[in-house]
Amino acid sequence: xxxxxxxxxxxxxxxxxxxxxxxxxxxxxxxxxxxxxxxxxxxxxxxxxxxxxxxxxxxxxxxxxxxxxxxxxxxxxxxxxxxxxxxxxxxxxxxxxxxxxxxxxxxxxxxxxxxxxxxxxxxxxxxxxxxxxxxxxxxxxxxxxxxxxxxxxxxxxxxxxxxxxxxxxxxxxxxxxxxxxxxxxxxxxxxxxxxxxxxxxxxxxxxxxxxxxxxxxxxxxxxxxxxxxxxxxxxxxxxxxxxxxxxxxxxxxxxxxxxxxxxxxxxxxxxxxxxxxxxxxxxxxxxxxxxxxxxxxxxxxxxxxxxxxxxxxxxxxxxxxxxxxxxxxxxxxxxxxxxxxxxxxxxxxxxxxxxxxxxxxxxxxxxxxxxxxxxxxxxxxxxxxxxxxxxxxxxxxxxxxxxxxxxxxxxxxx
Amino acid sequence: xxxxxxxxxxxxxxxxxxxxxxxxxxxxxxxxxxxxxxxxxxxxxxxxxxxxxxxxxxxxxxx
Numbered sequence: 001x002x003x004x005x006x007x008x009x010x011x012x013x014x015x016x017x018x019x020x021x022x023x024x025x026x027x028x029x030x031x032x033x034x035x036x037x038x039x040x041x042x043x044x045x046x047x048x049x050x051x052x053x054x055x056x057x058x059x060x061x062x063x064x065x066x067x068x069x070x071x072x073x074x075x076x077x078x079x080x081x082x083x084x085x086x087x088x089x090x091x092x093x094x095x096x097x098x099x100x101x102x103x104x105x106x107x108x109x110x111x112x113x114x115x116x117x118x119x120x121x122x123x124x125x126x127x128x129x130x131x132x133x134x135x136x137x138x139x140x141x142x143x144x145x146x147x148x149x150x151x152x153x154x155x156x157x158x159x160x161x162x163x164x165x166x167x168x169x170x171x172x173x174x175x176x177x178x179x180x181x182x183x184x185x186x187x188x189x190x191x192x193x194x195x196x197x198x199x200x201x202x203x204x205x206x207x208x209x210x211x212x213x214x215x216x217x218x219x220x221x222x223x224x225x226x227x228x229x230x231x232x233x234x235x236x237x238x239x240x241x242x243x244x245x246x247x248x249x250x251x252x253x254x255x256x257x258x259x260x261x262x263x264x265x266x267x268x269x270x271x272x273x274x275x276x277x278x279x280x281x282x283x284x285x286x287x288x289x290x291x292x293x294x295x296x297x298x299x300x301x302x303x304x305x306x307x308x309x310x311x312x313x314x315x316x317x318x319x320x321x322x323x324x325x326x327x328x329x330x331x332x333x334x335x336x337x338x339x340x341x342x343x344x345x346x347x348x349x350x351x352x353x354x355x356x357x358x359x360x361x362x363x364x365x366x367x368x369x370x371x372x373x374x375x376x377x378x379x380x381x382x383x384x385x386x387x388x389x390x391x392x393x394x395x396x397x398x399x400x401x402x403x404x405x406x407x408x409x410x411x412x413x414x
Numbered sequence: 415x416x417x418x419x420x421x422x423x424x425x426x427x428x429x430x431x432x433x434x435x436x437x438x439x440x441x442x443x444x445x446x447x448x449x450x451x452x453x454x455x456x457x458x459x460x461x462x463x464x465x466x467x468x469x470x471x472x473x474x475x476x477x
Binding site for chain 1: 420422423425426427428440442443444467469470471
């Protein structure tokens with residue numbers, strides 16, 4: 001493509017079916033690329049994305065949400081936009097740090113590293129129970145039947161929901177984060193409605209029981225005071241939408257896709273299998289190479305500079321995470337999957353104020369899933385022709401990966 | 415050298431305790447503990463690594 005006919009729009013059919021070649025051009029030629037119709041600057045290089053997301057001065061905020069659709073972005077802001085209302089409060093992630101920080105801390109305790117480590121046995125039981133059920137079938141879907149159900153079950157246990165809800169949680173989250181194939185955006189209002197409907201009864205029940213701190217995910221928010229008032233059940237549920245979606249949505253696609261990449265590279269698969277100590281590094285490479293979440297948006301509050309480009313209040317900056325993860329300036333041969341790659345710093349979980357609150361859970365759960373998979377499955381084969389990566393402006397990941405497995409005792413793939 | 419923690423930002427991720435274990439630690443409740451609020455100059459490389467590795471950008475150093 002020539003210099004003049006290049007165009008990048010995250011909601012174009014081209015970007016939604018395969019954004020990677022576009023990212024390459026952006027990184028090479030347009031480190032700050034202006035999308036006129038959205039009044040948005042797209043950042044594609046690792047260092048620029050890292051610097052912008054790492055802002056601690058509330059210069060770049062998620063006031064308009066981190067995943068606005070094209071209709072919202074087509075409306076340009078004449079200047080800085082005010083903070084969203086706090087009564088009632090919507091998603092806390094859209095608030096400046098003095099409101100956002102304390103709400104994040106009020107529910108983040110069960111996701112801290114020690115608290116997560118104490119749940120490893122429970123997660124391993126979920127994984128082995130699931131494998132007990134699936135492996136005798138010999139053919140199933142790696143994402144829909146295995147990693148997706150595991151992640152949704154772990155999400156259910158975080159919320160103390162019966163594991164019988166796992167399929168509903170998985171289907172609801174997948175349905176809600178799917179982007180409109182024509183218009184391109186995620187319907188955030190519908191997503192919030194569907195997810196809060198799952199969470200709100202848990203909150204109401206806990207309030208009735210009295211939150212004594214032993215269920216920190218909910219109790220912290222029940223005790224939280226915003227402008228000297230408690231949050232309603234619905235407001236508490238809203239603050240937890242990100243945890244429910246985050247715990248369910250991403251890891252299944254990362255690990256499913258990662259197992260597909262390993263299957264394509266028998267030498268790497270053998271190397272990883274050879275030693276359980278090789279699981280954490282291959283998982284990090286899966287997070288880098290297979291991450292489905294493409295970007296996060298920020299709205300500029302104050303005059304600033306990104307990638308050498310001045311930006312003015314009211315404009316938007318698009319952080320292209322998956323472009324950063326493929327940046328040649330940061331990683332050697334970034335389009336290659338290498339299980340033992342050196343990854344000194346990562347943007348797979350974002351960076352800065354909105355850094356993934358579930359990072360420790362994702363790493364532990366991913367490791368346990370892989371450990372148990374390698375322990376129980378001596379060989380597997382992916383039906384790549386039937387694997388599905390749905391076009392998307394946002395969650396561009398492998399959502400369906402049919403697999404056939406050999407099992408211990410029957411070491412032949414059907 | 416003085417270490418400062420923005421407690422509004424700290425998530426207790428513990429990345430700093432890996433980079434500079436003589437300066438930072440996490441307690442049993444995953445709460446950050448600053449072991450040395452004014453670490454010796456010899457700790458500067460580790461402290462600077464901790465500051466830059468913190469995913470929440472919660473740490474800073476004053477000379």
